[in-house]
Structure formats: structure tokens, C-alpha cells
Amino acid sequence: MNPRLLPYLLILPVTLFLGVFFIYPFVLVSQQAFSTGGGFTLDNFRDVVSYWKFPISFKNTMLLAAIVVPLQLVLSLLMATMVSKMEKGRDLVLYVWTIPLGISDLAAGIIWLAIFEQSGFLNSMMSGLGLIDQPVNFLSYQNPLIIFVAIALAEIWRATAIMLVILVAGIGLIPKEYYEAAEVFGASPWKRFTKITLPMLRPSLQTALVLRVVLAFEVFAVVAALGGTLFPVLMGEIYSYQFDLMNNNAAAALALIVLAISIFFTLIILRVLRVPKGATI
């Protein structure tokens, strides 16, 4: 066999698979979104956007991402720096910190439900401390702020690990000589962090943020477990278009909107954190 053909033969299965199950479905979903059975139309988008739940679910999704992602970025940077200078117990600490990486968003929602539900651990602790006499129903429609906080906490708890792993791997790639040189010239730890770690970490920050932001727009099961219908988000609306309203075209249109938002923010992140030419390690 011609050895020049071998690599193409090896990548053929993945290419075919992604062609059929990644690219083709996107063509299909666009078709669905732009048609109502007849020809080309924008009606589905008009319907979806003018539905009364759209502004609130859009706002909720965006607000959640805007609060959660920056907090996660700070937290994961902090954790990654802490780990990088750890001598003893590094493996154990990293194992513990990365546990949520393997936990499903549904399970994370249920875990935080155990804390926030009416007979849950937060109420138990507060009554143990004598702060309340009666258990409070935190996750009711009267406490929209607490529902938001519970969902945000569950998201931060669950999805910081993925950023942490990427950043720890990224910090591992930065040559130690840079830090040694900086130390020789008397740079403080904070200076070393802002002048070496952050700039050198740019490719990792890019990857981590893109992944995390796209996941943030996909938030669904955590919300379903904690907020139910009290906190509508875009993915939940897509799900209810598909099943409760049996409107595939509207579901497809909303899906394309989520997709457009994801791509828009991906491009922004890539642009803001672009690596200058010739500045790679």
C-alpha cells in the first residue's frame, strides 16, 4: 500500500463520522429552523423570540454565565497557582479538586438540592445554630434570588475543575527559567503572576474560557434539578419546545440562536486572548 495514503486512511473514520453526525445534523437543524413545512421562512425565529418566555430565559442564561464564568476563572487561576508551588500532597489535592470534572450536571444539581431543599442541610445547619425556628423553603417562587444563588453555586462547584485542569496543564508548560530570572531581578510573586504566568498562559486561558462559556450557555440539568420551571433557561426552553409543545421547527430555531451566541462569544474570546505572532513557547 502507498505509505502516503496511510494517514488519510487513518483519519477517514473520524472524518466520515463527524461528517455524518456533526456537520450533517447542523445542516438539518438549519433546514428545520428556516422552514415551516413550506419554503424558506423566518417565522420560526419570529415565533421563538416573541414568545413571552424568551426574554426571561435569555436573560437568565446570560446573567448566569456572566456571574459564574468570571468567578470560575478567578477561582481556577487561584487553585492552579496554589497547586503549582505545592510540594507535599499535590496529587491528593489535585485528585480532590478535579472530582467534579467527572460529575454529571444533573448529579451536581441533585447534590445542591440536598443542601438547599426545605428539609435540607442548609436549613438543618441554620436551625442548629438557632438562626431559624422553621425550615425555610429556599427554592420557591418567593425567593428568586436564592434560586439563582443555588444554581450559580452548583455551577461553580461542578465546572471549575475543567478550567483548573486546563490551566494546571498550561502552567506546567511555562519554562521554569522565566520565574528564576524574574526572582533574580527581584520581582514579587504578584509581579511574577501578572508578568509571566498570565501572558504565557494565554493559549490555555483561551481553551478554558471557550469550553467553559459554551458549556455555560448549555446549562440545563442543574437548573432543572434546582429551579425547575421557576428559572427558565434557553436549553430548557428548547427541550420544552421539542417535547411539551411538539414544535421541532421552533426548537431548531432556538437551537440555532444558542449556537449563534456560542460562536459569537467563542470568536470574542479568541480575539481578545489571541496569541501574538512569534510569541509561543
Added chain:
Amino acid sequence: MNDVAAAPEPVRSTRKTGRFVYIASVGLLCAWVLVPLYFLLINTLSSPETVNSFPKPFIPEFDMGSMSFFAGYGGMLSALKNSIVVAVMTMILSISIGAPAGYALSRFDFRGKELFRMLILLTRAFPLPLLALPLAVLFIRTGLDDTAFGLALVHTTLAIPFAVLITFSLFSGIPIELEEAAWTLGCTRLTAFTKVVLPLILPGITASAIFAFVISWNEVFAAAVLTIENRTLTAFLLVKLSEAPLHLKFAGGFILVVPALVFIFAVRKYLFAMWGIANR
């Protein structure tokens, strides 16, 4: 003399405080991860009455009531079985399709390599569960609707970019000289691969297979869209969220978490290597 002796004293004490703050925050962050899991464990190992009572004990009573209720709940065990079947299929599909591409990326320079890598990375910038919507229609036409295999195909799309990138980094870690030596000793490309490379990377392959398993095991949205009768555990729990009693939710959540704990432990050596390479 006095000055010199006095100077290090405050420095040492700030060091000490710094060290204390550092250790305390590491401990605090560990607790932040572990305590919620511990709460779930308490609920799982308590009787249904305790789970629904107030206030909650902070020590598990080691009662299997919730667990046996979970096991006896109609449809739960078959959902559990479906989850495992789909996850195993995803594991086999994504490794057998992804690993050859990982090998190609690490060993060959070929035209279109960058384009191919872009395609792989692109899949990660897309909300992939949305794929389930058009595929639901397509699957009805092809008879794949509501089957484990149909869902496994969608989950494989989720797992394949990781399978390619992880195996790429694994193969890159094996010097090509080893293979070349095997060729000069009379091995063909194939036998050199099976006799020399494969044994070396088998642990890594296992790790990435486990990763694929967990991706499928954890996935909620596509599973809920694509299965009706043959629900996976996540899909089953999701639709039962509004009606299921608390102890069922917690026991279900616990069952979902267990493979995650095993998974992270099994792949902890590879976790950072695989993301390090994915960064470039």
C-alpha cells in the same frame, strides 16, 4: 548587631502567616468540593423517613432503605442498564474510530493535517447536545429512534474529539525510534504497532476509554431528547424530577456520582497530559 538579629523576626512571622493562610485555603477548597458530596452520601445512606425529615443528621445512619427503594422503583434498573449499555458502546466506538486518527496526527505530516485538527477542535466550540434535535427526526426515519445504539452515536460525537486528542498525546509520548527498531528487526508496520506500541499505550487507552464512558454516562440533554421508552439513568431521573420523592433523587444522584469518583482516580495520571496537549 541588635538590628541584624531583630530584622528577620517580622519577616519570619509574615512567612508563617502566609504559610498558614495558604494551607487553610487549600483545606477550605478541598472541603468546598467534598462537603456537598458528603451530604449526598448521608442522604443516600439514610432511610426514606430520615431523608424527608427535619432537621437532618450530619452523620449517615447506614440504612439501605433509600437504596432499596431506588432499586425497586419501576423502570430504574432498566434505565441503569441502558446507561451502562450506551456508555460501553460509546467507549468502544470513540476509541476504535478516534485512536487511528490520533496515531496519524502523531506520526505523519500530511496535507490537510491542520484542517483536520481544526475540525476536531471546532467540535468543542459547539453546543453538541443540540445535535440531538435533528438526529431525533433522522433516527425515526432510519429506525434508530429510542435505541441505545442511536444515542451512543450522538455520545460518540461528544467523546471523539477527546479520544483523538488524548490518543494523539499518548502516541506522541512513544518515541518513533522504538517502532523503527521493530521494523529493522523484521516487523511490518502493523506487527510493530501491535507488539511494541500497543502494550505501551494500553493503560493510556484504557484511561481515555473510561473518559468516553463517563462523558456518555453523564450526558443529560441528548439522552432525554433521543430516548422515550429506553431511557438512560440521567434521562429517567430528569423526567422524574418533578414527581419523584427526595430519597429517590438522592439515591439516583449518588449512583450517578460513583463512576465519576472511580474515573477521576483511574485517569488522574493522564488528566493533565491530555489537556496540556489539547492547548496547542
